[in-house]
Amino acid sequence: MKAIQYSQYGTPDVLEVVTLDDPVAGPNEVRVRLRAAGVSPIDAKLRSGALQAHFSLTFPKIPGRDGVGVIDQIGEGVAGFSSGDEVCVAADPMRSGTYAEAIVCAPSRVVKKPSNLSTSQAAALLQPGISAWISMCRTARLSKGMSVLIHGGAGAVGSQMIQLARHRGLNVTTTCRAANIDYVLGLGAHRAVAYDRDDFSVLRHFDVVFDLIGGETHARSYQVLKAGGQLVYLTATPFENQAGQYGVTVTRAMIPDDSEALHAVAQLATEGALTPSVMTTLPLADAADAHRQFEAGQITRGRIVLNIEDGS
Ligand SMILES: NC(=O)c1ccc[n+]([C@@H]2O[C@H](COP(=O)([O-])OP(=O)(O)OC[C@H]3O[C@@H](n4cnc5c(N)ncnc54)[C@H](OP(=O)(O)O)[C@@H]3O)[C@@H](O)[C@H]2O)c1
Known part of the structure; x- marks a missing residue:
């Protein structure tokens, strides 16, 4: 071969x-x-x-x-x-x-x-799908109507997170480059913030932030959460944990390849809820x-x- x-x-x-x-x-x-x-x-x-x-x-x-x-x-x-x-x-x-x-x-x-x-x-x-599914269905504690901010919504994982969040009845804001605003709105985001033009960190009162970017984006994400909010991250870059200062939780989404996650993602794709x-x-x-x-x-x-x- x-x-x-x-x-x-x-x-x-x-x-x-x-x-x-x-x-x-x-x-x-x-x-x-x-x-x-x-x-x-x-x-x-x-x-x-x-x-x-x-x-x-x-x-x-x-x-x-x-x-x-x-x-x-x-x-x-x-x-x-x-x-x-x-x-x-x-x-x-x-x-x-x-x-x-x-x-x-x-x-x-x-x-x-x-x-x-x-x-x-x-x-x-599968790889982006299980990353999105495990972060949203296992790591984060989500309930219908919550407000979430998904960083990197134009990426492979972020685009599946947007679709999954809409499927779960969440209110979705995402970040992407200005040229991708229409694209992420088309995926189902209610609001998009261009990271190369506008400052997402002026926003407030999110229940959950999903961080696929790290660095500065991570550091500025604490202040957009409401007290008791959750910051879920999938990056390996080191960061200063500001959870105590803001009264929020910070959790890394661990992504094992378990069969339950693979089948859940394939089922959602079959139903038309997830399109990679x-x-x-x-x-x-x-x-x-x-x-x-x-x-x-x-x-x-x-x-x-x-x-x-x-x-x-
Ligand atoms: N096991 C794990 O822990 C795990 C699993 C899955 C993914 N990850 C990590 O998660 C990250 C995303 O994965 P992916 O597969 O979705 O990557 P990807 O398809 O390459 O997408 C990356 C996206 O990041 C966006 N981006 C870059 N800078 C940004 C900024 N400052 N603000 C907002 N968005 C920004 C880009 O958006 P534009 O195109 O709009 O510029 C790009 O579409 C990677 O670092 C990956 O390693 C980790």
């Missing part, structure tokens, strides 16, 4: 196109013949070595958290899936990823592909370019998706 892999941490130049033997499904594993892979921030952060303190990789490493394809081999002991099933994959970051023509993984890491999604959309569903955003598609061989675009801050309005099945 064709795949992208790297044998050392470094710039996107370490990503190489290689030809490997097809992996074989062992007991309690399925093999998925992949059609497309989503390019997530964690793929680039793992490749650069920025997450070495959290994940110790075995080289060579095939990157890729998100993928979509068709099951073509079922290992002994697997129930609930058949050869020919179209599935979305959430790959283990420590093992071989989805930038390849095939992947072998545990059945708990696959869910049936929502039939209403295109191949590219399905490749962009795709910025553009590239051939698998252009994975290094995709990572360069991410690192240059050019990713907006969803994921880059790598096309695998066209043989490029």
Whole structure:
């Protein structure tokens, strides 16, 4: 099979196109013949070595958290899936990823592909979807009618958070660049603040802030919460915890790949409540370019998706 892999941490130049033997499904594993892979921030952060303190990789490493394809081999002991099933994959970051023509993984890491999604959309569903779902349905204590501020609403996670928040009956404000205001309003946000033009920190009385940005954005988010409010963050950047000063709680959303989250996200997509955003598609061989675009801050309005099945 064709795949992208790297044998050392470094710039996107370490990503190489290689030809490997097809992996074989062992007991309690399925093999998925992949059609497309989503390019997530964690793929680039793992490749650069920025997450070495959290994940110790075995080289060579095939990157890729998100993928979509068709099951073509079922290992002994697997129930609930058949050869020919179209599935979305959430790959283990420590093992071989989805930038390849095939992947072998545990059945708990696959869910049936929502039939209403295109191949590219399905490749962009799970990693941002479970991040949004776990943050909003497990970490934050939300109830209908609450007012939430979602930073980074034009990103892959933020766009799914906006849709999920509307689905849960919340009042949604989001931040994005000025050029994306109409886009995030179209996703369902009630109000959008342009981070490159206006100051969100003059707003007040939010029940919950979801921070996907960190840094200055995090520091200025305490004052917009009401007393007793919640700041939920998904970033790894260090920050000064001002919770005591403002009488709020600060909680990191921990995002495990559990089967309940994968199924909840796939179900919401099937119902039409969640539609993942795709910025553009590239051939698998252009994975290094995709990572360069991410690192240059050019990713907006969803994921880059790598096309695998066209043989490029
Ligand atoms: N396990 C975890 O903890 C976990 C899970 C998922 C995500 N994350 C993290 O969450 C972050 C977002 O992930 P993602 O996949 O959604 O990334 P993404 O698709 O690359 O989106 C990033 C978005 O950030 C927005 N942005 C940049 N600067 C901003 C600012 N000052 N204010 C508001 N928005 C700003 C950009 O908006 P514009 O396009 O409008 O400029 C861009 O769309 C990443 O840092 C990721 O690593 C962590």
